[in-house]
Amino acid sequence: MKKKGRMLVIDDEPSMQEVLKKLLNDDGYEVAVASSGKEGLHKLEQSGYDLVICDVMMPDMNGLQTLEEIKRLAPEQMVIMITAYGSVEDAVSSIKSGAFDYITRPYKNEAVLNAVQRAVRQRSLIEENINLRNILKKYRFENMVGKNKKMQDMFKLTLQVAPSKSTVLIEGESGTGKELVATAIHQNSPRASKSFVVVNCGTVPADLLESNLFGHVKGAFTGAISSKKGLFEIADGGSIFFDEIGNINLETQAKLLRVIQEKKFMRLGGVDNIQVDVRIIAATNKKLKEIMERGEFREDLFYRLNVINIPLPPLRERKDDIPLLVSHFLQKYCEENKKKLCNITPEAMAYLESYHWPGNVRELQNIIERAVVLATTDIIGKELLPDYIINPAVSLNFPVQFPSNSLSFKEMVHEFERKLILNSLKMANGVQKKAAELLKINPTTFSEMLKRLNIANK
Ligand SMILES: Nc1ncnc2c1ncn2[C@@H]1O[C@H](COP(=O)(O)OP(=O)(O)OP(=O)(O)O)[C@@H](O)[C@H]1O
Ligand SMILES: [Mg+2]
Incomplete structure (x- = not known):
């Protein structure tokens, strides 16, 4: 059986080592022991451990000194400290020095296993995030x-066309x-060393756009008190x-065409x-070809512009990029907000x-x-995501073309019912009782509908 994780117990008392070792072994962890801070550090240098459990009270190098040294050598190392009963100071110092948690002696087995489980989960979360950041560098x-x-094809195409003037x-x-x-x-x-001028054609009124693009001479219109260079210049x-x-x-399209053709x-x-x-x-962001077919965009200009076409797929068609983009934006916004680098939980990522x-x-x-700004720890969980991401409303588009020249009213209603049922089953992961609840109908009616509409569930 695969072990749940590798632990290193550092404690000078052999009996305590044994107790912890047995407890953790029984729970499926692999356990190594060290009898002093020095030995523990040596073992850590030799191989990696998912978690270190370290006693505070040890002769020579005590637990807190050991913790500091571990954190100096490997800041990401997970450490749980074991402190003596009533020693609040040690507990506080442990956390300040970067321990994940502390357990106070005498402890209940359950408390140890809980803390260990949380630490291991956190460790794997951090590992996944580190992994993602490493992959990110390549892409x-x-x-x-x-x-x-x-996207990779698009990057290639971009590099290929960049040097030309097309x-x-x-x-x-x-x-x-797109930008x-x-x-x-x-x-x-x-x-690259010359200007890159952005013209937003969506927000500027037509005559202003033209004077922006081509500039004007003194007196060209009321208010043109001096001549002005346009963006083309x-x-x-x-x-x-x-x-x-x-x-x-x-x-304006006609004027633009002239600039493209005659360069003047x-x-x-x-x-x-x-x-x-x-x-x-x-x-x-609109299909230019469709605008052209409606007669609102000049065909000749379209073909002049479309010498090289670079299509950008919507994000829903490249969902495999989401984890990388998340990791990229986490780094960007943690840096911008001067926060410790945040890690995202697998659950939040799945949403x-x-x-x-x-x-x-x-x-x-x-x-x-938003999540980075609102986060109070370095972990981004689902509670930091907006509600509409966690509970997306299902939008029901009309399932058939309307008006239809082949389907009767009854057939259209039938299709709509089918779509409602199928969607509710999907949202309820195939559980009929839950699907019926979502539709606010009773389970018997629901199962009758499945038969009538000829829907096989699972
Ligand atoms: N592949 C990507 N990697 C990293 N950041 C991206 C990527 N794509 C888009 N972005 C970021 O998303 C935002 C939107 O990108 P951009 O402004 O280029 O989109 P656009 O297609 O021009 O959108 P619009 O049509 O609304 O102007 C920007 O802040 C950009 O930095
Ligand atoms: Mg844009």
Whole structure:
């Protein structure tokens, strides 16, 4: 049978060593013993232990000195101290010096086993988090993290296209990292030392957008008291990033097309052509092709922008990246908030992995930031996650196309009932009684419905 963990008991009294050794052996742990702090330290140097249990009262090097030395050599080592009855001072010093817990003599076996179990669990939690941080190092690209195949392919493509001058169109839902990709392209291009100008097409009114982009000459419009350079001129030699390009109107699209084709433009109100050398990167969270098909986006501009297309998958399609992203954001926000590096419990991680992330990476990032700020220890458990992550509401989309030219009203209702039943069974892990409760119907009616709707449970 696999042992539950390896323990090292440091105690100068052989009888105490024996008692602890037997207790822990019986509970499935592997136990080594040392009779002094010095011997204990030597054993620790030789091999690793999940937990050290150390008596405070020992001749020569006492328990507290031993603890300090252990923590100096291996700050992450889990240690439980055994203190004498009534010695509050030792207990306080132990915790201050980094012990995980202390047990006061005389102790009950149960108290020892409880403390040991908690320490071992904590240790494996820390180990998992350390492991994750090590894996993370391999999967970083610029400011991005991703080990999912689609992300790895995307990193490769980004590096491949970066050195060229080709126009790039980045497509992805909100919060998937489009701006990070655009930045990475610029950073890996020969233009990296020149400006990277971001133009947010979503929030700026059309005429302001044009004067921002192309600049204006003195007197071009009321209030134009002097001439002004536009963003294209500022980005000369560098890159310009059009965020939410799907929002620009047809008139501005025509002007943009001209810049792309002829590499020149005029300031508003001006007569001189201005020549620029700018690499264009665009992003959209809407399907540009669909906007184009509706006649709201110029076809010629679409093809000019879409020379290289970089699709960014939504987070729900790359859930294997969630643990790495969590670990990345934990490090980021612990550092920013000057907190000790936080570890996340497997339970909290499981909740994060099962959520569907409509707001993608940005939403995950915000949730981790919140958890780190609210945390009072260095452990992030599920209680630090928002309620909607722990109890996600099930949204029931209509299961059939409506209006339907093939299904009758009765058939549509039938489909909807089926969907309700299937969802409730899923939420109740297949337990019919629980599923019936969720639907607020009695179990007999529920099981009749299963038959009528021809649903096989399990
Ligand atoms: N792969 C990733 N690794 C690390 N951080 C990421 C990753 N993807 C996104 N982020 C972070 O998530 C946030 C959103 O990213 P970004 O602003 O690039 O998304 P976006 O697609 O431009 O979103 P929007 O359409 O809403 O503008 C940023 O703070 C970014 O740092
Ligand atoms: Mg963005």
